[in-house]
Amino acid sequence: MTADNRAQPMAGDMLAHYKVIGRLASGGMGKIFVAEDTRLGRRVALKVLPAEAVTDTERLQRFQAEARAVAAMNHPNIVTIHGVEEDHGIHFIAMELVEGRTLHKLIPRGGLPLPEFF
Numbered sequence: 001m002t003a004d005n006r007a008q009p010m011a012g013d014m015l016a017h018y019k020v021i022g023r024l025a026s027g028g029m030g031k032i033f034v035a036e037d038t039r040l041g042r043r044v045a046l047k048v049l050p051a052e053a054v055t056d057t058e059r060l061q062r063f064q065a066e067a068r069a070v071a072a073m074n075h076p077n078i079v080t081i082h083g084v085e086e087d088h089g090i091h092f093i094a095m096e097l098v099e100g101r102t103l104h105k106l107i108p109r110g111g112l113p114l115p116e117f118f
Helices: 057-071 103-109
Strands: 018-027 030-037 042-048 081-087 090-096
Touching: 018 042, 030 090, 057 081, 057 090
Parallel strands: none
Antiparallel strands: 018 030, 030 042, 042 090, 081 090
């Protein structure tokens, strides 16, 4: 990652072969970052497990199980998992980056019409 070994990446940091571009969102299992896959030349999303969760065996196992469960699915409404990795003690899931609106932004306007939902 970087020489100062921050617990969370920042723009410009490298995690394995991913160059972090910036933070996208936060979720229940960690923070999501946009990154560039330097091997394949494409943008991806990186879900990074919080530093305090790394020492919690159960949370780390749930994080890895989440990646395996999603990777086993193939559906147009489910992101593709590219890998589960650890670099300098930072655990993360590399996944397809999907551009668009978040559910949080849709809810205030009244949700999704049924045809948009499917």
